[in-house]
């Protein structure tokens with residue numbers, strides 16, 4: 001099995017974290033998105049969308065981080081993706097919520113336009129409007145994540161860790177790029193503390209952490225700033 005990924009990629013690292021924690025072995029193939037390898041042949045034959053991660057399991061090719069995690073969990077009979085109908089539906093629900101509502105505003109509207117020059121909008125008004133829109137929505141999503149999704153639970157779907165936690169924690173950690181303080185969200189901060197304490201966390205996030213350190217101190221707009 002081959003996994004095509006890049007160590008800085010927010011969509012790749014949930015898969016890397018799950019594999020590392022669950023002991024799932026694969027042959028790593030780094031796709032250098034910094035020089036555009038993902039937009040060229042042969043990678044676009046694997047994924048015409050030009051996006052990582054991609055899993056190659058024999059002649060079966062699978063894109064989309066969430067789908068890859070579910071496939072790997074089923075393939076390895078992992079307890080992190082429960083088979084019980086309702087428990088599994090809850091994991092799917094959390095992953096979809098994170099991947100749509102939350103990720104869109106958190107990363108694409110608030111974080112990436114500030115952290116990545118390629119996400120700069122064509123006018124200052126459009127740029128600051130995107131960030132303000134992201135900030136406003138993210139403040140609501142973070143409160144829901146803290147109060148309603150995590151609440152008193154240890155993890156996103158109860159007291160057992162699931163693939164939803166690996167998925168969501170890496171996406172929440174994207175906030176490190178803009179120095180997002182999560183201390184006003186006690187349940188979210190506690191859960192992120194548990195995820196950051198996983199034995200594989202630092203190895204999987206090494207490049208991301210280095211990038212976040214290089215941006216430290218810049219005057220970023222953050223939720224509740």
Ligand SMILES: N[C@@H](CCC(=O)N[C@@H](CS)C(=O)NCC(=O)O)C(=O)O
Nearest residue numbers: 009010011050051052053064065066
């Ligand atoms: N929905 C996809 C998103 C994948 C994605 O956004 N990958 C990024 C890296 S984090 C990428 O390949 N970006 C290349 C580009 O945008 O040109 C997934 O979850 O796998």
